[in-house]
Amino acid sequence: MWRAGVAAVVAGVLALSGAAPAQADTVRDLQYWLNDYGFTQAWTMSRGDDVTVAIIDTGVNGDVAELEGVVIGGTDVSGIGSPDGQTPVGEEEEHGTMVASLLAGRGTGEGNGVIGVAPDADLLTASVAFGLDTGAEKTNDDQIAEAVVWAVDNGADVINMSLTRNTPDWPESWDDAFQYAFENDVVVVAAAGNRGSGTTQVGAPATIPGVLAVAGVDREQNASFDASSQGITIAVAAPSEDLVGVLPDGSHVVWSGTSAAAPLVSGLVALVRSAYPELDAANVINRIIRTADPKGEEVPGPLYGYGIIDPVAALTAEVEAVEQNPLGSLEEWIRVHRRADLPDAEGSEGTDDQEIVPIADPPPPRADSAKTLLPTPWTLSYITVPLSLVAGFGTLAALLGIGATRHIRRSTRSDA
Incomplete structure (x- = not known):
């Protein structure tokens, strides 16, 4: 299951400097990916204006400083949260707020606090109670299907899914929901999972044709062994180690995993959709994968997909237009693989309800009792x-x- 944790070295640095509560400028300094990957330069061209991203997760607390005014709508599909989707639910309730802050955080002042990679994008939140014994009124599978449809109906241009079914297959209810998203020109981004937490294979929704599946890399831009899974459905890779996010109580945490890499890619999608409003979802995806750095690998590959994201190139390069999603067609997959004319057999592939969990973070390298940016x-x-x-x-x-x-x-x- 997913865990949040702070690398002991971060807490140690703060302790050595004599810091008591973590200062916001320290938090901003930890966001290495903003400069290293060119997001700050990309902001001169696009900041995600007029783009709406739906976070399907454990709920997003829009009252924390960095997310004030960011969440413009929400729902709860679990039956145990609040109607606006802003009350975190389930055992991993911190997850959704952390994801949201990396994507569209506004900071807490000039140069302070967590700022997302698409700081002018708007967010929707659909709270999901992950697990089989949460008291939720619906199964995990049904919650996800309902959340996807709700996101589309409420104006999402992008859907971020930092979660996994832990199986490569998915239920037929997802066929309709995800196809509905694709038919309505929505880009769906999903995390691949993390080898270090036991996700040895990429699971749905990151295996669904047409979904922009995200793997993770370390600080040196090499495939992350613990904080990423690898597989043939990977589309791109993004930073997945030592990322700082906001918890529902407003404190900060450093964490690793493709749960955190996915919103960086969703934010990049928002930047591209804002800069190129005339592009459909297929061409937005194509622009991101064609401008990614393949690191000398044959593409697409199981480590980086088409490569490591390059935000500046994604916004400036000349990319030839495509007529269909380069990541495949769910509609065609359904035509080939589903047998609608055959009765469902008990236990047949894709029909059993499966526990869905937020992408589990690998354990921190030293002390997993460390939780916030405090001694x-x-x-x-x-x-x-x-x-x-x-x-x-x-x-x-x-x-x-x-x-x-x-x-x-x-x-x-x-x-x-």
Whole structure:
């Protein structure tokens, strides 16, 4: 299951600097992908204006500082949340707000707080209760199908899905829902999953033809071993390690996984749709995959798909138009693979309800008790306190040294 955690080294740095609560400018400084991937340069051309992105997840708390005024509509498809979809539900309730902040966060001031890669995009939220024993009124499969249809009907241009069914197949109810999205010119973005948390194969919805499936790379832009799964349905890759997001209580967390990579790609889709409003979904997708950096690999490949996203190139390059989605046709897949004229057999592929979970993050490298950008019991025990003791002994030694020097000088003068 999904977990949020802060890399111990981050908490350690804050502890060493003497920070108590994390300062917003420190949070902004952690967003390496904004400059390293050219998003800040891309903002001179597009910031996602007039584009609406639906977050189908555990719910998005639009009251946190970075998301004030960002969420323009919502629903709850679980039956246990609030009607506006802004009350986080399920055991992994923090997930949706973190995803939303990476995509369209507004920051908390000039140069402060988490800013999303599409900071002028609007968000919709559909809260889903993941798991089989949540008390939800509908199955996981039915919740997802309903959420997709609701997102389309409420004006979504993009749908972000940082979740997995953990199987490559999907129920027939998803056929209709996703086909409805494609027929209404919506780009659907889905996370591939994370090997480090046990997702060894890419699962639906990232396996559905036409979906923009996202893998993850590390800080050196190499395929992430723990924070990404690999497979033949991957479309592009994006940063998936050491990403900072906002929790529903307004605090901040550093996390890793394709759950975080997906909203970066959804945000890029928003930038392209805003800059090129005349392009249909197929050509938006084509522009993103054709301008991605293949890293010398044959494309599409199981590690990077067509390559690592390049926001500036996606907005500026000349890309030949296409007539259909380059990632495949769900309608054609249904025609070939579904057997609507045959009665459903119990346990047949794609018919059983399957537990759906937010994409599980790989465990933090050291202390998974670390949760926010604050000193934790781990850092207090192993970093702050020992360093304080060392500093204390160092100060004492320095004072003794100064005292001894002065004593020697006085003794020398007396002897003279």
